[in-house]
Amino acid sequence: MTGTARPGGHHIVLVTGFGPFGKHLDNPSGDLARRLDGATVAGATVVGRIFETSTDTIGANLAGALDELAPDLLICLGIAPGRPALSLERIAINVRDFPLPDHSGVTVADEPVVTGGPDGVFSRLPLASILRRWRKDDVPCHVSNTAGTYLCNQLFYLACRQGRDRGIPAGFIHIPDTPRSAAVAEPGREPGATMSLDVMVAALLSAIEVCLEERGDQVALTAGAVA
Numbered sequence: 001m002t003g004t005a006r007p008g009g010h011h012i013v014l015v016t017g018f019g020p021f022g023k024h025l026d027n028p029s030g031d032l033a034r035r036l037d038g039a040t041v042a043g044a045t046v047v048g049r050i051f052e053t054s055t056d057t058i059g060a061n062l063a064g065a066l067d068e069l070a071p072d073l074l075i076c077l078g079i080a081p082g083r084p085a086l087s088l089e090r091i092a093i094n095v096r097d098f099p100l101p102d103h104s105g106v107t108v109a110d111e112p113v114v115t116g117g118p119d120g121v122f123s124r125l126p127l128a129s130i131l132r133r134w135r136k137d138d139v140p141c142h143v144s145n146t147a148g149t150y151l152c153n154q155l156f157y158l159a160c161r162q163g164r165d166r167g168i169p170a171g172f173i174h175i176p177d178t179p180r181s182a183a184v185a186e187p188g189r190e191p192g193a194t195m196s197l198d199v200m201v202a203a204l205l206s207a208i209e210v211c212l213e214e215r216g217d218q219v220a221l222t223a224g225a226v227a
């Protein structure tokens with residue numbers, strides 16, 4: 001594993017979630033980060049943080065948490081309402097094009113995340129190994145080729161770049177609604193796909209374990225999609 005080994009070999013895993021946005025007053029990605037905070041996985045300590053869903057603060061919040069904690073692994077989480085499975089995001093793109101205002105009321109149309117940055121950056125998490133573990137554990141999951149153009153893509157893009165600069169694995173996982181968050185966002189509506197927070201907590205703990213065990217072996221990612 002790369003990263004900053006502390007005295008005694010103690011490692012830190014940073015897991016981030018988001019606060020509310022739009023009609024998603026109850027964002028399960030924040031709940032998941034909170035639930036994982038303080039967990040121990042393979043001797044590493046998980047620190048959960050919740051970021052405001054605001055385009056102007058997200059970069060500083062990420063950089064601040066990375067400077068403070070110097071983690072060995074960074075996994076960012078956000079909700080993708082309606083998706084039926086955990087989405088291992090493959091690529092972040094250098095676009096902010098918001099379908100709705102952020103939580104501070106800011107809307108951005110067709111602007112880059114980082115001016116002059118590369119068009120796209122790949123996840124630095126061992127996606128194939130996580131996918132294999134989740135399939136073995138019967139966790140609904142897939143590799144997604146788009147994280148959208150909203151705050152999650154913005155954070156994912158920044159996380160990949162920061163991860164590369166700091167020499168640590170970093171990436172993004174979109175999660176489904178929970179039964180409760182779906183009911184809060186769409187009161188009175190038939191719920192779409194949901195997944196319980198307990199299932200997601202267990203899945204994230206095993207994904208973290210896989211990331212920490214990964215020796216950097218190249219495992220082919222067989223998760224192609226027809227457009």
Ligand code: PCA
Nearest residue numbers: 018078079150151152153
């Ligand atoms: N999901 C949104 C932003 C915050 C969140 O949890 C997204 O997919 O961009």
